[in-house]
Amino acid sequence: xxxxxxxxxxxxxxxxxxxxxxxxxxxxxxxxxxxxxxxxxxxxxxxxxxxxxxxxxxxxxxxxxxxxxxxxxxxxxxxxxxxxxxxxxxxxxxxxxxxxxxxxxxxxxxxxxxxxxxxxxxxxxxxxxxxxxxxxxxxxxxxxxxxxxxxxxxxxxxxxxxxxxxxxxxxxxxxxxxxxxxxxxxxxxxxxxxxxxxxxxxxxxxxxxxxxxxxxxxxxxxxxxxxxxxxxxxxxxxxxxxxxxxxxxxxxxxxxxxxxxxxxxxxxxxxxxxxxxxxxxxxxxxxxxxxxxxx
Amino acid sequence: xxxxxxxxxxxxxxxxxxxxxxxxxxxxxxxxxxxxxxxxxxxxxxxxxxxxxxxxxxxxxxxxxxxxxxxxxxxxxxxxxxxxxxxxxxxxxxxxxxxxxxxxxxxxxxxxxxxxxxxxxxxxxxxxxxxxxxxxxxxxxxxxxxxxxxxxxxxxxxxxxxxxxxxxxxxxxxxxxxxxxxxxxxxxxxxxxxxxxxxxxxxxxxxxxxxxxxxxxxxxxxxxxxxxxxxxxxxxxxxxxxxxxxxxxxxxxxxxxxxxxxxxxxxxxxxxxxxxxxxxxxxxxxxxxxxxxxxxxxxxxxxxxxxxxxxxxxxxxxxxxxxxxxxxxx
Amino acid sequence: xxxxxxxxxxxxxxxxxxxxxxxxxxxxxxxxxxxxxxxxxxxxxxxxxxxxxxxxxxxxxxxxxxxxxxxxxxxxxxxxxxxxxxxxxxxxxxxxxxxxxxxxxxxxxxxxxxxxxxxxxxxxxxxxxxxxxxxxxxxxxxxxxxxxxxxxxxxxxxxxxxxxxxxxxxxxxxxxxxxxxxxxxxxxxxxxxxxxxxxxxxxxxxxxxxxxxxxxxxxxxxxxxxxxxxxxxxxxxxxxxxxxxxxxxxxxxxxxxxxxxxxxxxxxxxxxxxxxxxxxxxxxxxxxxxxxxxxxxxxxxxxxxxxxxxxxxxxxxx
Numbered sequence: 028x029x030x031x032x033x034x035x036x037x038x039x040x041x042x043x044x045x046x047x048x049x050x051x052x053x054x055x056x057x058x059x060x061x062x063x064x065x066x067x068x069x070x071x072x073x074x075x076x077x078x079x080x081x082x083x084x085x086x087x088x089x090x091x092x093x094x095x096x097x098x099x100x101x102x103x104x105x106x107x108x109x110x111x112x113x114x115x116x117x118x119x120x121x122x123x124x125x126x127x128x129x130x131x132x133x134x135x136x137x138x139x140x141x142x143x144x145x146x147x148x149x150x151x152x153x154x155x156x157x158x159x160x161x162x163x164x165x166x167x168x169x170x171x172x173x174x175x176x177x178x179x180x181x182x183x184x185x186x187x188x189x190x191x192x193x194x195x196x197x198x199x200x201x202x203x204x205x206x207x208x209x210x211x212x213x214x215x216x217x218x219x220x221x222x223x224x225x226x227x228x229x230x231x232x233x234x235x236x237x238x239x240x241x242x243x244x245x246x247x248x249x250x251x252x253x254x255x256x257x258x259x260x261x262x263x264x265x266x267x268x269x270x271x272x273x274x275x276x277x278x279x280x281x282x283x284x285x286x287x288x289x290x291x292x293x294x295x296x297x298x299x300x301x302x303x304x305x306x307x308x309x310x311x312x313x314x315x316x317x318x319x320x321x322x
Numbered sequence: 323x324x325x326x327x328x329x330x331x332x333x334x335x336x337x338x339x340x341x342x343x344x345x346x347x348x349x350x351x352x353x354x355x356x357x358x359x360x361x362x363x364x365x366x367x368x369x370x371x372x373x374x375x376x377x378x379x380x381x382x383x384x385x386x387x388x389x390x391x392x393x394x395x396x397x398x399x400x401x402x403x404x405x406x407x408x409x410x411x412x413x414x415x416x417x418x419x420x421x422x423x424x425x426x427x428x429x430x431x432x433x434x435x436x437x438x439x440x441x442x443x444x445x446x447x448x449x450x451x452x453x454x455x456x457x458x459x460x461x462x463x464x465x466x467x468x469x470x471x472x473x474x475x476x477x478x479x480x481x482x483x484x485x486x487x488x489x490x491x492x493x494x495x496x497x498x499x500x501x502x503x504x505x506x507x508x509x510x511x512x513x514x515x516x517x518x519x520x521x522x523x524x525x526x527x528x529x530x531x532x533x534x535x536x537x538x539x540x541x542x543x544x545x546x547x548x549x550x551x552x553x554x555x556x557x558x559x560x561x562x563x564x565x566x567x568x569x570x571x572x573x574x575x576x577x578x579x580x581x582x583x584x585x586x587x588x589x590x591x592x593x594x595x596x597x598x599x600x601x602x603x604x605x606x607x608x609x610x611x612x613x614x615x616x617x618x619x620x621x622x623x624x625x626x627x628x629x630x631x632x633x634x635x636x637x638x639x640x641x642x643x644x645x646x647x648x649x650x651x652x
Numbered sequence: 653x654x655x656x657x658x659x660x661x662x663x664x665x666x667x668x669x670x671x672x673x674x675x676x677x678x679x680x681x682x683x684x685x686x687x688x689x690x691x692x693x694x695x696x697x698x699x700x701x702x703x704x705x706x707x708x709x710x711x712x713x714x715x716x717x718x719x720x721x722x723x724x725x726x727x728x729x730x731x732x733x734x735x736x737x738x739x740x741x742x743x744x745x746x747x748x749x750x751x752x753x754x755x756x757x758x759x760x761x762x763x764x765x766x767x768x769x770x771x772x773x774x775x776x777x778x779x780x781x782x783x784x785x786x787x788x789x790x791x792x793x794x795x796x797x798x799x800x801x802x803x804x805x806x807x808x809x810x811x812x813x814x815x816x817x818x819x820x821x822x823x824x825x826x827x828x829x830x831x832x833x834x835x836x837x838x839x840x841x842x843x844x845x846x847x848x849x850x851x852x853x854x855x856x857x858x859x860x861x862x863x864x865x866x867x868x869x870x871x872x873x874x875x876x877x878x879x880x881x882x883x884x885x886x887x888x889x890x891x892x893x894x895x896x897x898x899x900x901x902x903x904x905x906x907x908x909x910x911x912x913x914x915x916x917x918x919x920x921x922x923x924x925x926x927x928x929x930x931x932x933x934x935x936x937x938x939x940x941x942x943x944x945x946x947x948x949x950x951x952x953x954x955x956x957x958x959x960x961x962x963x964x965x966x967x968x969x970x
Contacts, residue, residue: 039753039793046340213747220705221761221810222734235751365829366800468918482919512692513857514916517901521915539829542903566907583834587860587902588887594864596835600799 057311063304133191138198146206239316250305333391361544364554417494423486434474659713675875688862691872744803801832881958
């Protein structure tokens with residue numbers, strides 16, 4: 028036992044990952060999504076270092092340069108105070124990634140435990156959790172988020188808080204349904220027959236088998252959370268100018284449509300591609316992790 | 323002997339998968355005579371179900387690929403027909419019943435409505451609704467469904483498993499097919515209900531002069547209905563004989579092994595002999611006899627090439643090297 | 653070893669009705685006994701097995717394991733009982749966690765109930781797998797890479813890990829092919845030879861399997877035991893009409909089928925709405941009108957030595 032090598036011991040897992048990778052590679056849309064997401068992550072990681080005018084990210088003013096069309100010096104043109112839009116879109120990726128990670132992360136932290144609790148317990152506990160979830164789900168998410176930001180006051184932090192607060196019910200629904208079906212699996216019965224205590228059943232037998240749909244949903248939600256934050260920014264409730272957030276940039280840029288089209292076009296394109304990328308990636312992951320859920 | 327109603331000749335079928343090419347069926351030839359009830363027996367993965375489905379174009383391609391063979395039915399090679407022509411044969415001349423009757427009935431329509439619609443479709447609309455209804459009731463009566471008038475207006479979930487299987491048999495036989503394919507029709511049923519359905523199938527076979535292919539993993543089930551049995555192993559037919567010979571005078575070591583593995587309900591049995599080992603890998607099947615590495619009678623020649631299906635007389639055929647030698651000696 | 657007294661398990665449906673899955677069953681298994689519980693779907697045989705290990709809570713009645721009443725046991729007390737009483741399920745595929753390697757699955761009971769860890773744990777798991785006839789190469793595989801028979805061997809190894817004194821086997825071979833079933837049955841028989849003090853409750857719909865493995869058999873119909881006796885008695889001279897019909901319905905693996913077979917008509921009634929009197933009377937070929945449909949028969953000793961719940965017995969005796 029102790030003398031087996033790593034690759035022997037994990038041979039089965041390695042083979043499983045290879046098979047997944049092959050399935051994923053076969054889908055061209057999933058690969059396209061992966062490429063977009065990788066470019067986005069790269070931008071978020073090294074954006075500030077490769078941006079041609081990093082100081083333009085936070086409120087410099089070059090009025091002599093204002094509203095220049097795309098050129099060799101300014102690939103995406105400049106805005107009304109002469110800031111390089113290419114640099115701001117690049118650096119904005121980091122803001123969007125932060126928003127996506129925090130919103131989906133907080134939503135998962137709230138939603139997954141509540142979902143498992145509801146699925147396992149039954150009775151009044153389940154009723155309470157699920158009815159509260161239903162109430163949240165019955166109000167359009169963005170409207171509720173707008174109301175929350177309205178109460179807390181505009182700003183990037185408050186926008187993230189608001190989005191997290193409206194995002195978790197989806198996870199409760201997903202995890203509760205999955206837990207309910209897993210609870211009736213024979214191997215959960217078998218674990219009970221072996222004398223496994225409740226917490227062990229939850230964390231060893233139920234949670235690992237819930238992970239696939241959670242990962243798929245989280246990947247799609249990354250895109251949707253970024254879109255949500257951009258919407259709040261566009262409405263003036265999220266990040267405030269001159270903070271380099273894509274939604275906020277479009278919000279101002281739209282005043283300069285259609286003559287100075289590049290101002291809102293490039294941040295819009297960035298949002299569009301990022302959301303598309305995460306969705307395609309999520310679709311691809313679902314085909315790999317959860318083949319039965321395919322329609 | 324009269325011309326066979328169905329003749330499968332040297333069929334080979336492969337599946338393209340991530341792990342390679344899975345050679346599911348390897349050179350199977352099979353005839354079904356008019357009025358004959360043929361049992362197709364084998365364990366999981368032997369290809370018994372795929373064989374008959376593929377013969378009537380029911381295995382999606384890709385991933386399946388039929389690489390050689392002919393399926394002659396009613397003077398035509400089914401493998402060369404288009405999907406539309408196949409569909410008209412499947413509805414009218416060949417009927418099929420399956421293991422789980424519930425999946426073949428639509429839960430939101432009444433049993434009678436589905437039966438009448440099926441009959442109208444089978445006759446390509448050349449029957450009035452009222453006549454179709456009369457025929458449907460007549461068929462329900464023929465399959466001994468208790469209270470056919472009442473069940474006619476029930477929904478599938480209101481019927482028991484045995485009653486649903488009767489309804490599907492009625493639906494299958496309404497078009498007066500020449501061949502019935504029954505794929506594990508009683509596996510999901512309890513023994514007392516299974517006995518009723520097997521009796522019904524046997525009765526209908528003799529009454530209507532049907533030919534039947536009965537697919538089952540259970541030799542006992544096949545023994546009740548069939549007059550000939552073909553045993554499949556790893557995509558090949560290893561033995562094909564009249565039903566009495568299969569049980570009283572089995573030749574192939576695999577058939578012998580299967581019979582020794584079944585506990586008998588009416589006799590005390592001290593020991594059961596399982597068949598050691600497992601199915602060969604069909605991605606890279608052995609070139610010789612596919613049963614050789616599990617066979618207690620194996621001799622070195624067994625790995626030297628696939629033994630052909632040899633005729634031992636009286637309709638008994640077996641694919642085993644042991645009998646080749648015997649014949650040479652005799 | 654296992655005592656079940658007047659066990660009832662009802663599953664409520666709606667406000668006033670319930671599915672009477674198990675409706676008053678008493679069964680007692682002595683140490684080292686192998687008892688078969690036979691019945692068709694809806695007979696409640698699996699429910700009895702689950703209730704015996706308290707995977708389900710009984711509606712009424714009492715369950716004792718090794719003299720300890722576990723009918724109402726909770727938490728720690730229940731876990732203590734489960735060390736010594738194990739269950740093997742019908743579908744070996746779904747009884748293994750798909751995300752756990754074979755090693756993890758078999759080690760689970762040892763991790764839960766003992767302090768064996770590390771090298772000693774590895775050794776013990778390997779020894780268990782060897783005992784059920786699985787080579788060590790399977791240790792780090794996942795369940796989906798094994799065949800049905802191999803998975804059931806893993807489940808048996810897991811159940812044997814704590815050296816249980818009571819084993820409940822719920823149709824352990826009905827998902828398997830006959831050639832594999834024969835191996836598993838042979839193995840279980842050998843196991844009982846090696847461990848004569850281990851008690852088993854063997855639940856099955858297959859009479860032949862029960863005959864092969866068990867010394868005593870109880871036949872269930874609609875939540876009740878209708879006949880109980882030693883295997884030889886019940887199979888040689890079945891007294892209850894249902895037992896006779898059940899034996900007669902089994903398709904025999906032989907060329908010539910016997911001509912005079914008992915055929916039951918109709919289907920098994922729903923346990924949500926069982927017939928009055930003797931629950932078997934609507935399908936019984938020998939039912940006595942005015943008696944069987946009104947009065948519920950009681951358990952009586954038959955001449956053949958079995959206990960039977962049937963009015964015919966009283967009438968034939970009179």
